[in-house]
Amino acid sequence: MTAEDEEIIARWKLAERIAVEAGSHALGYYNRRETLVIESKGDPQDVVSIADREVEELIRSRTGEAFGADGFLGEEYGLTGGNSGFTWVVDPIDGTSPFVHGMPNWCVSIAVLYKGEPVIGVIHVPCHDELYSSALGQGATLNGKPLKLGQQKTIRNAVTGIGANHHVTPQSVAKIVEDLLASGGNFVRLGSGALMLAYVAAGRLVGYYEPYMHAWDCLGGYCLVREAGGWFLPFPSDGERLTKGAPVLATGPGATNDLQRIAGIEQTGVAAA
Known part of the structure; x- marks a missing residue:
C-alpha cells in the first residue's frame, strides 16, 4: 500500500465515523422538526435551518481536528482552502425540504477530493439506518455489504x-x-x-x-x-x-x-x- 493509499484510507475511516455521528445529530433535529425555524435561501423551495448549520459545523470541526491542512467545502459555509491536496466536500443535510416536511428522504453526504478526483464517498441515511461507503480502489458497500452493478438493468426495466x-x-x-x-x-x-x-x-x-x-x-x-x-x-x-x-x-x-x-x-x- 502506498503512502497515498494510506492517506485516503485514514480519511475514509474518519468519514464513516463522522457521517454516523452527524446523522445521529441531524436525526435528533428531525424528530423535533416542529421546533425548527425554517429560512429560505432566496427560493421558497431552497430552505435551511439550524440543523443544517450545526451538522456542518460538527463535520468541519471533526475533520479539522484530524486533518487541519485539508480544504473544506460545505453547502452552508462555503470553501476553506487547504494545502494537503485533499478537500472535504460536504452536504450536512441533503434533502432539507423532505427533512423539514417529515419525509425520510434525506441524508448526510461526505466526499473527499484528492487532486480534483473524488476518492471517498460516504452517505448516511439516518431514517433508514443505512451507511453507503466507498473509497478509490476499495469498492462500495451498503452497511458493509459489497455493491456491484451489472448490465441487466436498463431504463426500460428499471427506474x-x-x-x-x-x-x-x-x-x-x-x-x-x-x-x-x-x-x-x-x-x-x-x-x-x-x-x-x-x-x-x-x-x-x-x-x-x-x-x-x-x-x-x-x-x-x-x-x-x-x-x-x-x-x-x-x-x-x-x-x-x-x-x-x-x-x-x-x-x-x-x-x-x-x-x-x-x-x-x-x-x-x-x-x-
Missing part, C-alpha cells in the same frame, strides 16, 4: 432518478421526462440528489440525472457509483469552479448510452476500472 430546481427551466425538465418516457423508461424524484446517487450505486435506480447540481450534492454519490461499477459525468473541480453548479449524470452499465442520449451529453466520462 431512473430525475432532479430539478429553480436553476433550470420547467421546459427543460419536461423535455427530459418526455424523452425518458418515450424511450420506455420511468422516473422518480425523491428530493435528495445525493440519496438518489447512492441508490444508483445500490442498483435501486438505474441512473440519476440533474441538469444543474452542486459539488456537495453529487461527489459522494459519484465515488459510490464508480466503485460499484457505474459511470459518471465528471464534475468541474478546478479552483472556484468547484463552488459552481454543473450537470450531473450517473448510471449503471446498462443505462449509460440511453441516459447520455437523453441528457444530450457526449459519450465520455469516467467508468469503473
Whole structure:
C-alpha cells in the first residue's frame, strides 16, 4: 500500500465515523422538526435551518481536528482552502425540504477530493439506518455489504432518478421526462440528489440525472457509483469552479448510452476500472 493509499484510507475511516455521528445529530433535529425555524435561501423551495448549520459545523470541526491542512467545502459555509491536496466536500443535510416536511428522504453526504478526483464517498441515511461507503480502489458497500452493478438493468426495466430546481427551466425538465418516457423508461424524484446517487450505486435506480447540481450534492454519490461499477459525468473541480453548479449524470452499465442520449451529453466520462 502506498503512502497515498494510506492517506485516503485514514480519511475514509474518519468519514464513516463522522457521517454516523452527524446523522445521529441531524436525526435528533428531525424528530423535533416542529421546533425548527425554517429560512429560505432566496427560493421558497431552497430552505435551511439550524440543523443544517450545526451538522456542518460538527463535520468541519471533526475533520479539522484530524486533518487541519485539508480544504473544506460545505453547502452552508462555503470553501476553506487547504494545502494537503485533499478537500472535504460536504452536504450536512441533503434533502432539507423532505427533512423539514417529515419525509425520510434525506441524508448526510461526505466526499473527499484528492487532486480534483473524488476518492471517498460516504452517505448516511439516518431514517433508514443505512451507511453507503466507498473509497478509490476499495469498492462500495451498503452497511458493509459489497455493491456491484451489472448490465441487466436498463431504463426500460428499471427506474431512473430525475432532479430539478429553480436553476433550470420547467421546459427543460419536461423535455427530459418526455424523452425518458418515450424511450420506455420511468422516473422518480425523491428530493435528495445525493440519496438518489447512492441508490444508483445500490442498483435501486438505474441512473440519476440533474441538469444543474452542486459539488456537495453529487461527489459522494459519484465515488459510490464508480466503485460499484457505474459511470459518471465528471464534475468541474478546478479552483472556484468547484463552488459552481454543473450537470450531473450517473448510471449503471446498462443505462449509460440511453441516459447520455437523453441528457444530450457526449459519450465520455469516467467508468469503473
